[in-house]
Amino acid sequence: DSGVTQTPKHLITATGQRVTLRCSPRSGDLSVYWYQQSLDQGLQFLIQYYNGEERAKGNILERFSAQQFPDLHSELNLSSLELGDSALYFCASSSSGGSQETQYFGPGTRLLVL
Amino acid sequence: GESVGLHLPTLSVQEGDNSIINCAYSNSASDYFIWYKQESGKGPQFIIDIRSNMDKRQGQRVTVLLNKTVKHLSLQIAATQPGDSAVYFCAETSGTYKYIFGTGTRLKVLA
Numbered sequence: 001d002s003g004v005t006q007t008p009k010h011l012i013t014a015t016g017q018r019v020t021l022r023c024s025p026r027s028g029d030l031s032v033y034w035y036q037q038s039l040d041q042g043l044q045f046l047i048q049y050y051n052g053e054e055r056a057k058g059n060i061l062e063r064f065s066a067q068q069f070p071d072l073h074s075e076l077n078l079s080s081l082e083l084g085d086s087a088l089y090f091c092a093s094s095s096s097g098g099s100q101e102t103q104y105f106g107p108g109t110r111l112l113v114l
Numbered sequence: 115g116e117s118v119g120l121h122l123p124t125l126s127v128q129e130g131d132n133s134i135i136n137c138a139y140s141n142s143a144s145d146y147f148i149w150y151k152q153e154s155g156k157g158p159q160f161i162i163d164i165r166s167n168m169d170k171r172q173g174q175r176v177t178v179l180l181n182k183t184v185k186h187l188s189l190q191i192a193a194t195q196p197g198d199s200a201v202y203f204c205a206e207t208s209g210t211y212k213y214i215f216g217t218g219t220r221l222k223v224l225a
Contacts, residue, residue: 002157033213043158043203043215056212090157099209100146100165105157 003027004093004106012112018079021109023091025072029104031055031097032074034066037108038087049074050097081113126222133191135219137204142185144206149178149189152218153200161189161202191221199223 003026013019025032034046036059045058049068060066063081068074078085088110092103127133139147145166150158162173164180164187171178177190187204201218 002159004157042217043205045212045214048212058212092157099207102148102160102163103213104160105150107157 002104002106004091004104006089006091006106006109008109009107010110010112012114013081014114015081015083017081017113018077019081019111021076021078021089021091021111023074023076023093023106025074025091025093026104029093029095030072031094031101032068032072033092033094033103034060034074034076035090035092035105036087037090043090046076048097055097078111083113086111086113123217124220124222126224127194128224129194129196131194133189133194133198133221135189135191135202135221137187137189137216139185139187139204139206141206141208141214142182143208145209146207147178147180147187148205148213149176149187150203150205150215151198151200152203158203194221194223196223196225 005024007022031050033048036044046060047066048056052068063079066076088108090108092105094101094103148163149161151161152158162178164171164178175192179188201220203215203218205213205215207213
């Protein structure tokens, strides 16, 4: 158990809908990362937050947004969902978000868009 | 562009044998590398890391080797056990906050 929690574990929704994925980092970690894992593309970095502020952006679509709250939990919002958004979404955390710092992953949220 | 890849998508080894999983990276500026293990239905789990100022690092039953000359990374697992069956990813970063992951190698341990 990495100490990172994610909810929900599974999510089934329809195209065009909007969903929110939630992540709580390990105790004491200030940085949160979001990743998308699909069968054909592996793990893709989406976005990183550090202590409530966006620090780095990866391959995140404009339909997706995220935020980190004062209690350090983070939410990833996915809107206007398409079939291709079906994937595993992982959250990871690290203590201070440095570039040579281990990221600890949560169990993921499996999203299925029908 | 930057890329991290794996030579073998699937590796089958006999229980008790040693496993070697390879990874090639293309960014010579990468300075930190991590190996993750991902079991079915779970998130990636940190195994071992290595910084670019090192060639080798050992953990419990695992060793990571870094060859910067040919931009190659390998993970060696000694005395492979059934519980080692999983997908293994290498990841790199080059002084940024963005990790680049390889597509993964599936390790199958045969009884």
